[in-house]
Amino acid sequence: xxxxxxxxxxxxxxxxxxxxxxxxxxxxxxxxxxxxxxxxxxxxxxxxxxxxxxxxxxxxxxxxxxxxxxxxxxxxxxxxxxxxxxxxxxxxxxxxxxxxxxxxxxxxxxxxxxxxxxxxxxxxxxxxxxxxxxxxxxxxxxxxxxxxxxxxxxxxxxxxxxxxxxxxxxxxxxxxxxxxxxxxxxxxxxxxxxxxxxxxxxxxxxxxxxxxxxxxxxxxxxxxxxxxxxxxxxxxxxxxxxxxxxxxx
Numbered sequence: 001x002x003x004x005x006x007x008x009x010x011x012x013x014x015x016x017x018x019x020x021x022x023x024x025x026x027x028x029x030x031x032x033x034x035x036x037x038x039x040x041x042x043x044x045x046x047x048x049x050x051x052x053x054x055x056x057x058x059x060x061x062x063x064x065x066x067x068x069x070x071x072x073x074x075x076x077x078x079x080x081x082x083x084x085x086x087x088x089x090x091x092x093x094x095x096x097x098x099x100x101x102x103x104x105x106x107x108x109x110x111x112x113x114x115x116x117x118x119x120x121x122x123x124x125x126x127x128x129x130x131x132x133x134x135x136x137x138x139x140x141x142x143x144x145x146x147x148x149x150x151x152x153x154x155x156x157x158x159x160x161x162x163x164x165x166x167x168x169x170x171x172x173x174x175x176x177x178x179x180x181x182x183x184x185x186x187x188x189x190x191x192x193x194x195x196x197x198x199x200x201x202x203x204x205x206x207x208x209x210x211x212x213x214x215x216x217x218x219x220x221x222x223x224x225x226x227x228x229x230x231x232x233x234x235x236x237x238x239x240x241x242x243x244x245x246x247x248x249x
Contacts (some may be wrong), residue, residue, distance in 0.1 A: 048089045049074045068167070078169035087238060089214055090245035091168050095218060098138050099165055106134055111204070111239050111246035114192075121195050137249075142232065145220065148228040159223055166227050167219035173235060185213055188237050192248070208239040 051071040056062045057215040069085075073096070077088045087127060097106040107115065107130075119130045126132075142161030149159050160187065173184060189201035218231040238245040 020174055031093070031189075044083060048092070050134075063191060064197060065167070065169075073163055074169040080166065080171065082172065083170050086243070087214065088168060088170060090238060090247070091170060091216060091236070094247060095165055095168070097134075098141050099163060099220070101135075101138050103131055103134050108151070109245075109247060112249050113207070114246075117192075117196050145228065145230060147224050148221040148230075149224045149226075161220055161222075163220035163228075163230065165218060165220045166231075167217075170214040170217075171216040173215045174187055179211060184235075185211055185237060188213065188235060189248075192193060204239050208241050210240040212238045212240060212245070 003142070005186060032084045051070045053067050053069055055067045069153070071077050071089070071092060073092055075092050077085075077092070079085070079088050093105070094109050099108065110130075115130060118133075122129050122133060130168035144161075145149050145163045146159050149161070149202075168192070173181075174182070175184070186201050189204065192200035213235065215233055216231070216232065217229060219227045219232040221227050236247060236249075238247050
């Protein structure tokens with residue numbers, strides 16, 4: 001079965017590039033009683049928090065995934081100390097928007113200048129806007145989950161592809177010999193150089209406090225009750241401005 005590409009042509013700017021195994025179906029059935037516990041609770045509209053590091057027991061199905069922290073949003077976060085927890089919260093919030101079809105929250109997470117420029121590009125070349133691009137991404141993620149669930153389901157026609165994010169892992173990308181993070185960022189932004197008509201990476205650098213680049217993985221629970229690896233080994237960039245993390249897709 002050929003897996004549908006995560007991004008439609010007009011929404012390719014989501015910055016999920018250099019996919020290692022999109023659609024690689026890794027299921028994870030977890031006995032939560034063996035996973036440790038966390039004291040954090042849902043915090044409503046307040047800023048998210050994380051609990052202490054949890055090391056799964058050796059006989060746990062999730063032992064090989066390593067240690068994690070439980071977010072107050074209910075998502076297990078896997079990250080090293082060199083990755084800011086605020087970046088993890090931004091990833092969580094960003095993909096929860098796709099999970100919940102929440103375009104209003106999504107708009108607050110997108111770099112403002114990018115949103116204006118990309119809206120104009122979409123209207124000119126595709127006759128629709130950022131809202132339709134967001135909708136396409138929601139649909140494509142559900143298509144990926146639907147394919148995972150369809151493989152074992154006897155009721156494939158009734159599957160919607162709805163999912164609930166359960167785990168997010170982020171790590172620093174591997175650099176080849178002589179390569180720098182600046183090189184990776186420039187490559188990641190190169191698509192926008194063409195459609196916006198300027199060196200967009202330099203523009204963002206000059207108008208942000210920092211740019212953070214990570215590779216990440218996302219697990220989500222499907223309608224079959226199983227956790228599936230929804231996204232595997234993608235790269236994403238965040239521009240940091242006044243402590244807020246913004247992305248570009």
